Amino acid sequence: MKYKIAVIPGDGIGREVVDEGVKLLKLISKIYGDIDFTLEYFDYGCDYYVKHGVMMEEDGLEKLSQFDAIYLGAVGNNIVSDDISLRGLLLKIRQGFDQYVNLRPIKLLKGVDSIVKNKSQNEINMIFVRENSEGEYIGTGSHMFKGSDRELVIQDSVFTRYGCERIIRYAFEIAKNSNKTLTSISKANALNYSMVFWDNIFNELKEEYPEVETHSYLVDAATIVMLENPEKLEVVVSSNLFGDILTDLGAAIAGGIGLAAGANINPERKYPSMFEPIHGSAPDIAGDNIANPIAAIWSVSQMMDFFGREDIGADILKAIEYLIEEGTHLPRDMGGNAKTGEVGDRLCYHLKNIVKM
Template identity: 60%
Template structure:
């Protein structure tokens, strides 16, 4: 019996709605596979918690999460709480505190998913973005000088260490080699004459050990253009924290929208728990209306299963999502449907049961 202990931070807005459906799907797996057992522990952290306590999560939050196998996050954010507080005091705190230095975001056009690019198919949009997740532009280093005075100056310092840069690039190379895919580095070395020149240098250095992998480099502005014009040229993409954040939202747009945008924050060595989340945010404008699309949350749960070594179940979960997309009978409003969040989740669970019996 394989037991997986999962900490759930449903968070704010639609986070509570979509994680509920992801957990239902995991419970179906538990029912169908007698060798798998899940336990879920819920933590009430997020902006609502902040409004009550003045803290996004408890001071000893990392200690409380440390012994779980994974963290399943819904979304964090509310109009009344500045985004930098909710982001830095929970999401980034967990990512950095647990050294989740790999952020994996699939940009893959599933069967049946809508694509805004004319003439593009599944074969054209099938990449994985490996985003550095622990330092870079989100390191939190800097200063605010002479605040509220005419000579006010702010400094936001990007941090690129050799250790941090080399390990994310090596991770991406290993993934490309394992999957027999090409690798593309995205940087901005022509303008950022320290950080990105350094990034390019490390990418070339590590690449000498992976001569069997086709290697490409793009400036981030050119990469953004080709994500839209010619996404087929990208298979494994490795890039910095900020560029990865921006490019994967663009990637979500060309692969069906934010309702299909999943993400994994990985500590590959498993010294700490990894965290899995849809990347669409808390969407306060539709929270409580039961119209949010749970597919991204379920896809991120599939990433969790793959991380656990349950690749067959991860694949089946994606197949179930694709079946719902191709049937087009039970779809949420973002896909021109009328189904509720719960109805979409239940339909994915129903299709998963059918797939299991095939």
């Protein structure tokens, strides 16, 4: 099977870590034999904005729609403000392609030390299903009376039955098919419209899935559960903002932001899905060849899962664990001194050996 991949390296270290993911994709084509990739690069990002005044071409979504998946590095620099870079590229793709499922694994790999002590791999192993198309990041609101003492800002949060039902149902299906519990994250005690609505839909849908054990936590309480009893969380479903915040905490629990991958999924496959490490562009270390590429490589594993090649996805995770346990080619943020390219090369070495087994 051949897949077309649109590669957007982006800015800063995004270019460096994507290089290692592309290196892995090319290796996969060679050693598995029944899967291949056509790669096309797009120079969208903050550097593009500085030159053209926009983060991507006017017909950028149309061009990207011709691909099976998008592989993104990172977006951001010290010149373009974050609200422009986020809305002009990342959210434009997520919302334009209806990538309403954001999947972020919070999984403690072999050899990784967690800030949560005395917890095993089995006890830190959750998947966050974050609503990715509406909620708090819808981007509508108003700013009135600018510069006066009457200045007023309204930021909308938009929750539709359609949007809430489809993301919660998607999470229920994951929990059902994997025989895991499902936990909903809310804040209905304070957000008396949006989160009460969310809770009601969650409670309605759980009647359709009697085989799934369910729980619900307020978002502030969920932070404590994640740190003290992470084993209570297996599949977690949340709104856009809550999922964004909690998965960054999850990244810290599972070994750091350099190990955190994310998938933006359009389940119906009407549009391409997008895979990315969730770290930023880190302009302070860009060009030093010290960035950790493991999250970008983990997102390749998620891409393989999406293509129905869970065997390859699992092999990539094994290769990551072998690299970590071996300990000789770790990046700086994991206590080593290996360069970005050296980490990628060693991961490729381990993947080759795994396939030969």
